[in-house]
Every structure is written in structure tokens, then in C-alpha cells.
Amino acid sequence: MQLQLSPEMQAFREEMRTFFTTQVPKEIRDKGANRHHPTKDDFVTTQRILNAAGLAVPHWPVEYGGRDWTPLQRHIYREEMQLAHVPEPLAFNTSMIGPVLAQFGSQEQKDRFLAKTANLDIWWCQGFSEPDAGSDLAGLRTVAVQDGDEWVVNGQKTWTTMGQHADWIFCLARTDPTAEKKQRGISMLVFPMDTPGVTLRPIELLDGGFEVNEVFFEDVRVPSENLIGEVNKGWDQAKFLLGNERVGIARVGGTKGMLALAKELARETTYNGRPLLEDPRYASRIAEIENELVALELTALRVVANSADGKPHPASSVLKLKGSVLQQEVTELIVDIAGPLSVASFAEEGSDVPDWARVSAPEYLNYRKVSIYGGSNEVQRVIISGTILGL
Amino acid sequence: MQLQLSPEMQAFREEMRTFFTTQVPKEIRDKGANRHHPTKDDFVTTQRILNAAGLAVPHWPVEYGGRDWTPLQRHIYREEMQLAHVPEPLAFNTSMIGPVLAQFGSQEQKDRFLAKTANLDIWWCQGFSEPDAGSDLAGLRTVAVQDGDEWVVNGQKTWTTMGQHADWIFCLARTDPTAEKKQRGISMLVFPMDTPGVTLRPIELLDGGFEVNEVFFEDVRVPSENLIGEVNKGWDQAKFLLGNERVGIARVGGTKGMLALAKELARETTYNGRPLLEDPRYASRIAEIENELVALELTALRVVANSADGKPHPASSVLKLKGSVLQQEVTELIVDIAGPLSVASFAEEGSDVPDWARVSAPEYLNYRKVSIYGGSNEVQRVIISGTILGL
Amino acid sequence: MRRKVTKTDPGFDEKVWTQLAEMGLLGLPFAEEHGGAGAGPVEVAIVAEEIGRVLAPEPFVEAVVLAGGLINRVGSDAQKSELLTALSEGSSIPTFAHTEIGSRWTPTASAVTATEAGDSWTLSGVKEPVPHGARADVLVVSAALPGGGTGLFVVNGDASGLTRSGYRNIDGTRSANVRFDSTPAAPLGEGGDQTDAIERALAVGRIAYSNEAVGAMDTALRTTVEYLKTRKQFGVTLNKFQALNFRAADMYMSLELARSIALWATVVEMTGGDVVSAGDRARLLTSRAGRHIGKDAIQLHGGIGVTAEYKVGHYTARLTAIDHLLGDGDFAADRLAAKVGDYPTVDPLGAPYA
């Protein structure tokens, strides 16, 4: 029952907190605090600072820059980073393709990619989802056909987050269309985004931003050495990768920071002369969210303590589910604090609407995604009822 | 868009209100107001008063005591009755077997039963549900085998409400076990509860009361003339009957009365010297329930206006669903108003806990049933998504 | 189509606006002598619901119900004749400039003040966000009066000392920051304190928005149901997943309850009942229902639901905007809660429709 930090871990936490709040440029962290998306440069700058300090890929094998931390240390590291509004190391690099390369890649592939991946010299994007295969990943239709020393890839991916910034893509393709089970006959290929035949179409989201893309492949020729792991065994790597994706998905630190912001905003916003923070309804709404957040943080710690050899504990579905709900509740709270000002989302110069109120509704709408991506909350309920409860 | 009462209907409502609040003994209505169950005598006394005034079975055919009212009039009649805490005419008699007899019975059966059914000279109970067939009514196992002029019934029923008061039972039994669809081969039989081979076991409920029973049939011999309608066509009658069961299930009048009581209790109950009714949390909780109740009442009126020839509008599932949820919310509200006194459910002489607080928790627990019986809320969602939305 | 229109100013289609005028919809609730059609709240509700159903970006509720409604109720005959005729013809679009930074749905004004000099009035201060405030030809402005109370004034779009900075809202419609600097203004009607008229106008606006929201929720639900029937995942259409169907059933329940109360509030307005409390009731329930349906419509669609390229998310965006323009659900609940102790039961069917 490890629900308190030891003095060592308190010190470790202090160390992380100090690093993040002093070594990462304030202007980058302020953007996060004010609910603005980091730019590509912000991501790169931050990750290189972290990498130089050995803090970009602590969960990787030590030989490639990892730190051999306990799950608890990784947890503290992640939460402190979120709390400090530090843009996290690019998940596609550090949580997805990096660990896959370290686990499944050839020595040549490791040497070629891992250091650059850790330092964000290569910006990776993910080519998994397809238009007709959302939650049903294994239903993918993109095909790769062998032609001499090359694979020829045709098909379409979607929901490719920040694909517009990416140098390389890691991508699942069907390499054996005759396989009996649809999970078999899939392989993982990596290739540069400027390979001939690759085109990218940004998808505008409800908040007016462009963070996801469609990626089209038309006779894209990929050298055989760019296949990761064994041919037709790509599903193993996908499962390994998606398991990592759920780590840290509770996002307690990030939500805490948002809730602290909401308190400040509710203090500054008045109704009939009284700050909303003193309105029983708002105060109680904050108290309820905050209390669930406490419970979520403690649950995350229990999960961390019980997770063996990097495999996600089944209860991590609870973290994803509740974590996404709480994130959404805080964005909704902030829209409500903004009240009539929340409509003014794309206000320009000449407007007196404060910035936080302008971004409130776009963020609220954008955050609907957090219960959809990375395994929708419906998928999490399937996991909980099936894997945990045995239903 | 008939969301207001015409002067004629206002007058009709006034007439009903006056009758119920002056002709039904106050001591009986007070029991309802104080959340106590009516006794058998209360039911009988009330129904005979109503019947004498032509108000027990207004929805029946005119020749058997009906009033040829519009759906709106029936709606007003029902709501006013609930609002006045009048024990409603026994549903088993007036909404279930009565209409079935009027629709499917032989002339002999009508003459034999209908008048006594309207006047509660016969108290009927329902033998539909079985231990292994709850929501899945058609899965019933009770069998009736023909033997000369008699049917011999064996099997078991359950959830037989107020069966302990009943003179007769109407009951579904499988009369053709070889029928292809399980809905076919079922017949409806009626017989006295004191027929040899009928035994009854009361089931204690969480509130300590006995309102439902198990009924066992062991070689119960029923004369052939007691089969209602055609043999093996009992499912038609069951569907007809269950359609009627959902009428009035919104229970707006009853819930309104409970909410009015809750307001009074919240006014009398103080915390730190302030009535709970002035506590923003309680006031707001009451306002939300009350507003949904307004919406439910208006929706009931829309459904009533659109229901053709007695067939329930599919949206009546909304009434059942929301109606049950609101009933439950009010019972929960009253438990919370009672606070620490709510535990004292079976307090006796010598206790200072007011009566309303004593009955609050038993009623709350007992009311969990309203989202289960008469087609559970899950069944209602199946109906809405399937029948209305076409999913 | 809508996306294209809302990407460029004024955020709606001027041609469609002209068509609405030709169909007589812009003068619907006004007297024939003022160019109107002399129709009632029920007809207005039908139009508002249709606006919501197709997510039309044209400012029907804002111009006709809110601004037009105030002119019609408070304005002098001359003002009605001029302004309502022009509105009905489609030649002049009015708006109600009332919201101020820091005000939360109150019927009073404080950031804009009115000053009298001789026979004439000027206004100074800032209103924001003002619906389609940059495009509007004429503004009905609430302002703090020198002797207390809140007055209503008419300001022409080309008045001196008027600065307007428009922008796009979350739902694709437009708002503006509107600055008054000793801007000439004419009192609406007889002048004086109009707090009650504003409270009533806001209530009527809440009812109209409730009807618009019902239309939007209806389409959001229909779109979702259609998606569940056709979208395949794991080899079957989504409606094979009972948990999803049940959520659609709950959305239907929310919609029908909201529809009932929006209809009813419209009838209350028509029959002269307590429109302020009916407006709160409609606002409360359509707020709760709008959030429920708006969120679940996106969730049941999955990723496509949050894109700007697919329609369902825009319905959620509009529902979110409606939810905050004239008061959110909590605001309405608090106002109703303050009075629950005053009566034992609500009788929505009885006169005068309390």
C-alpha cells in the first residue's frame, strides 16, 4: 500500500520539478499554461533540452539513453512534466517507434534510428488508423507488395497526428492478404514522408486547428531493410506499441494544472459582484473534480506499483477512461466560467475578450477527442468488462 | 400543439379534483400522502366509491362501465387521482384482465366477470413472470395439459403482486410445447386462488414489506371454460395487456405529490439554522427534478394526443424510463433530507424520529423496482433504439 | 457549403437572407403595418427550429427575435415603422448590443453609459460580444442611465464615434467588439429604464434559442443514428453494439423532453403567461439536453466527429454557443431554485401557465 512517497522519492520529485521549471524556457511553458498548442519548434527545443539531460527517453533501455527507473519514478517524472506545462517528448518517437525499434529492430536499425529518434532529429508520425478501420485496427487495407528488394505500398491512413511536421512514418500494411486471421499477414514499415508517392492532406478540426492528417500512398517504394521485425508479424509490434500508448494516459498532472487555472479564472470572474469561486455551485463542481482527480492519481500510483515488466496493468483502462472524462470536465468548466465570452473563439485585435476565454470553447470541443483516440472509452469498457471482470 | 387545457378540460380537471379530494376518505388519502401503503380494505373501499361514480373503469367499453373519454381526459383523471393520493383502481382488474376480457372474452365470461372486476368484488392477480423468465416473458415454463373438460396446470409463477389478497389469478401457460416459436402455444387461463394445488409464498422485500409472491401450481385443475380467447393464442392477449400496463406509467401526478412533500420536509429540516430548502444545493436539486417533471408531464400530453385507438405510442417508453428515474430521484432526495434519521426505518414507540424519516429509506429501496417492473428500463431502451430509432 | 459561407464575412449568405425576407420570415412576428406578417411565437418557433435543424448561419434569432423583438415591444411607432420594415424587407439588419465583458446574462448594463445633452443622447463604453455586430446596420444598445436604471438606444451603423471589430465565433457565426465614444444615439421608444423589457427580451430569446437547439439536437441525433446504421467496425455495423444503441436511446429521451418544454414555453409566450420563468425552464432543459446530445453525437461518431469537415461536430459547436449566449443551464437552474419554495407544485397545463 504505497500511497505516500518515501523521502527519496520526494527528493526525486523535487529534482524533476526543479529541472522542468528552470531548464525548459518559460515562454514555452507559458503557452501550455495558457492552453495554447506548442509549435513544432517548441517540441524540438524542449525534447533536445530533456535529451541532453537524459530526460527524454528514461523508459528506454539504458544503452539507448534510458534510466532504469522504477515505474514510480517514471510516473513522477511524467506527472511533474505535465504539471509544469512542459511539452512532452514526442510520443510517436519516445513511446511508440523508439521502444519498438529497441525491442524488435535489427542492430542496424537501432544504430540508424534510435539516437536521432531520442533527440527528435527525426520527427516520426504514425500510420495505423485507416478510414474504414478506426477502433478496428486489424481491419486495415493498406497493402505492401514485394517487388525485388522493395515493398510497394498502396493505401490510405488517417488521424495521423502532426503528420505535417513529420520526417518519417511508421506504418502498418497488409503483406499477406491470404492470411487466415486478419491480425496475421500485417507488417510494419518505416519510410520518409518525402518518398515519392506519399501525399498528405491536413484535416481541419472543430477548433480550427490542424493536428491530424490523411496520408495517401501511391506506389510508394520502400527498401526491404525498412521493414521492422519479422515480416507478417507486425501485429505483435502494434500491440506492443499500443500497450505503451496507454501509459501516462491518466494525465493527472495536466488536468491538475488546468484545474488550478480554472480556480484562478473563477476567482477573477464575478457574477453579481461575487467571484464564481465563492458560488456554491462552482466551488462544489471544482471540489468534485478535484476529489476524483485525487482518486485518479492514487489509482495511477496503485497501477504503477502493480505493473510488471512494462506490461500495462488491465486497470490502466480505468486511468484512460476516468482520465479522459476529467480532462473533458475541466475544459467544460472553463467554458462555463467564460460564459458569454466563450463564443468569441477567433477574436482578433480590437477584442477585449481575454485570451483564456477565446480558447475555452475550441479546447472544449477539441478535447472531445481524448475519449476517442488511443482506444475509445467504449474500447476501454470492453477491456474492463472482458479482461478484468471476465464478462 | 395542444400544450394547454381548453376551458372545458380545465372544468373537467376541476371536477375530478373535487371528486377525489372530497369523496375518497381523507384517512385513506393521508396514508398515501405520508408514503404508507394502502391496505386491502383501502383499495376495496376506494374502488367501490369510484365505481359507484363511474370512475373506476372509464377506459373500458361503455357497455361495461366505460366513459368514452378522450385520451386527454383519461390522462387528467389519472394524474389528478395520483396528485390527490387516491389509491388507484387495482391495475390487475382495470388495466389488465378487464380490458382483456372485454376484448377477447366470450359473452359468458364478460357477464360472469366484468362487473365484479370493476367493483373489486373479485381481486385479480397476475401470473405471468416466472423464475427463469423475467424480462423474457415468452420463455415461460408453466404447462397446462388438457384432460377431458379440464386443463391441468403445473409450474411456478413469481413477482405476483398482492397475490396474497387475490381471489382469482389470470395466468399464462404453455399449452402446445411443440410450437415452433416460443410465443406460440401459450394460452391464458383464469382460476380461483383457492383451487386445490395452488400455493402461495410471500416474498419479503428490502423494505420489510410483502407485496410480491411466488405462486406454485401442482396439478391444478381448471375447467375449459376458464380459458380466455383462443387456445394457443395467449401471447396476443399478453401483448395487448402489457401495452395497457405502460399507460400512465409516467406517474407524473404521484411524483409531483412526493416532490411537494419533499419541499415541505426540506423547509422543516434545518442545517446550521438554515432550512435545507434555502440551501442552494437542495433548492437546485428540487428545481432540476421539478423541471424534468414539467417536461415529462408535457411529453405525456404529447404522447396522449398522438396515441391512436388505445395503442401505446412508442414514445411511451420515454415516459416509463424518465418517469421511473424521477420517482427514484425524489425518494432519494427524501432520504437525504432525513439524513442521519433515515436509518431508523423500523423505529417503534419511544422513538422521536418522525414517521416520514422512518419510511424514507425503505421507500427508496423499494422504489428501485420501478425501473425493473413493467418492462425494465433496459427493455425500454431496446424499444426506443429499435422501434423508434430503427437501430 | 456552410463551411465556405462561414469562413468569410459576414459569416452568412446575404442571398439567403434576402430569400428569407422574400419568404416573409424576417417580418414574421411584426404587424403588417410595419411590413411584417403578423404571426405569433409558434410560427417563430417553427422557423427557429428549422434554422437549428439545417444549422443555418443566418442570424434569425439574433436579428428578428432579439433586436426586432425589442424594437417591436419598446420602439415608437416611427421607429417600428422604419426599423421593422427595413428588417422585414431584408434591407437592414439590426442587432441587440447588450453583453459586456464581465456581465453574465444580467438584464442591466454598466460598461456602456448614456449621457444626455440637451435633446440628444450619446453613448460611451464597450459592448462585446455583440452578435454579427460588425455587419449589423443598426444597433439596439443597452446603457446605464444617468439617473440609474438601464435604457435602450438606437445607434446607426454609420454613427460617429463607433468602432467595430468583428470576428468569427466558435460556431462560425460572427461577433464584434463595439466601442462607443460619445456616439450619438436615439432612445428606443419613450426612453427611461427598460430593465423589465430587456429581461423579457432575453427570455423570449431563450425560448427561441431553445427551439433552435431542438432543431440542432434533432439533426445531431438523426445523423448519429444514420452513422450507427451504416458505419462498419469489426465487420459489422455499429448498431450491432447494444451499448451504443442504448446511448442513442438516451439521446432520444433527452431530445423529446427538451422538445416538449421548448414547445410549451412557446405556448406560454403566445398566451401571455410568465415568459421569464418559462424561458428559464426551457433554457435549463435544453442546456442539459444540448450538452448530452452534443457530446454523445461526437463520441458515437468517433474521430470524424471532431473534424471540421464532417457536420456533426458543428452542431455541437452551435449547441455550445447557444448554451452560453443568453445564460447556461446552471444560470437558469439557480434562478428557478431561488423560487422553488414559493409554491408546492408546477402546473404547466393550467392558466396562466406558471
Place this chain on the structure above:
Amino acid sequence: MRRKVTKTDPGFDEKVWTQLAEMGLLGLPFAEEHGGAGAGPVEVAIVAEEIGRVLAPEPFVEAVVLAGGLINRVGSDAQKSELLTALSEGSSIPTFAHTEIGSRWTPTASAVTATEAGDSWTLSGVKEPVPHGARADVLVVSAALPGGGTGLFVVNGDASGLTRSGYRNIDGTRSANVRFDSTPAAPLGEGGDQTDAIERALAVGRIAYSNEAVGAMDTALRTTVEYLKTRKQFGVTLNKFQALNFRAADMYMSLELARSIALWATVVEMTGGDVVSAGDRARLLTSRAGRHIGKDAIQLHGGIGVTAEYKVGHYTARLTAIDHLLGDGDFAADRLAAKVGDYPTVDPLGAPYA
């Protein structure tokens, strides 16, 4: 079995109580010199959770944690020695007589007043409902002091001027109306105002009840899951209905979050943190979770869930009682809400465990 035991007074099994004493559980948190085991809050939590898991009607939290805890914290050495030894041995059951008709979970008393005459004290007034108040051998009674404040007193079960009327509670346990009529009483410990000690005792009681509730919720969920796996309807087991499985998944989520916070509050108590606020946090979440799980456990069972013959409804009944004995979720939420502006974030992992 439990039904039979709870049908007759004292509502629990005296033999089981003796066994609990023999296992050392009744003296768990007390010093060895007072017959106790010298264990900490964690061990108490484990027992409370087990009590909840099997729905034992024995008043462990009421006698050991609440009454025993107060005696242990406030009592004199002599009182501890006498009362805690007797409690630990199972020979004397104490109770905390604190709740009054009209009090709602406050740490103060007003309906029972204490009067001093010479060296001795008497109490007059009524306490109700007092947990197992008719059976209790000794009562720790809160009373308004002559000079203000709330004191704590020890009253023997056979004291003069003591009238006790016991009855059955909704969950099968017992309460009583306890009347004091110039009843002789001894101050607990040094006497004087004990409001803070009472507030603390209530907080520790809330934490213990949270652990008991977690145990009860755990069984309620397991029972429901088992039912879904085995009960057939429409020819298949209920777990073929995704909508039902999803509800079980949500129940699991509620349970695990509640379990985390109950564990944590126990650790806060152990390490000397802010036990009052931790008690409120645990109370809030276990209240929300208890209602959610209690209701849905019945709903997913269908008709059998509301019968007294099947166990699941009794878990809901106990959860309902726990939810109202020392403060409901709204009560806890209001107390936490009053302070949310005092700090930016909660850090449950840092000392002193705010």
C-alpha cells in the same frame, strides 16, 4: 443466516462478537496495556473492509473505531484501562451517543445538556439514533456544557434516569432512542470542550466506514458480475448484452477510485496528516460510488435485487445507511468546496498529505 441474526435483538451474533474479541480484533487499535493489540489504522481498515465484504452486522466500526477511538484519545488512563480492556475482551460494548434529532453531522451537541453539581455531573435530554444504543453496555455521550462547548461523558448502561428504546435499522443493525433524565455521568478524560476531538472521531469514523463501504461495494460488484455470467434471459446469459457489461465496467471504475481514496485516507490517518479533510474526501467519493454501485447492482439483477431473500439488496441497504450515518456525499462536498480557493492543487502524495 445474516437475515436470521438481524431479525432478533441485538441484531448481531453475540458469539461472533466473542470470536472477534478472541481474535484480538476488538482491541486492534488500542495499546497492549489496555488489552489491545497496538495495531494501526491500516489493520483497522482491513477489518472494516472485511466487515463490509461479508456484510457482518457486528458493530465493529461503531464500537471499536467510534466509541473505542474516543475513549482511547480522550479518556483518562483509568478509563482507558477499564473500558478498552472490557471492549477488547468482548465483555462490554460501548457506543458513541452523539446524533440528535435535528443535528446533521455536526461535532457539537445541544439536545443533551450536562449539569454539574458539586463533584458530579448529570445529563438530561435525548440522543437518537444511537447505534446499538439499547444493547450497549456503556455510552460515550456528547453534551452541551454549562459554559458553552460540547463535552464528552461516560454513562453506564444501568445508570439511573436512562431510558432506551431500541429498534431495527434499514440495514438490519440496531439503533435506539436514548433519554437522559438527570442521569449520572462521568466526564471522559479531563472534561471540558471536546468539539475538536469529536470532529476528529467523526473523521476517523468516516474513513473506517469508507473502508467498510469498499468491502460492501466489492461484493456487490462481484455478485452482480457473477449474476450476469450465469443468469439466462432470451436464451443467453446476460453478459451477452453489451450495455449491461458496460455498466459493470463503470461500476468497477467507481469501485477502484473509491478504493484508492479509502486506502489513502487510512494512510493519512496513520501518518498524522489532516484527517478531517481526508475523511471528507473519502466520504465524498465512497458516497458517490456507493450510490452508483448500490443502485446498479440491484438494477442489473432485476426483480430479485429488491427482495430481502437475496443478498445484493442488503448490500445496497448497508451502503445507504453508511451514506447517512456520519455525513453524506453532499455534506462532504460542501465542506471541501468551502476550501477549494485556499490552494492551487492537491498533492495527495506529499507530506503532510493535505
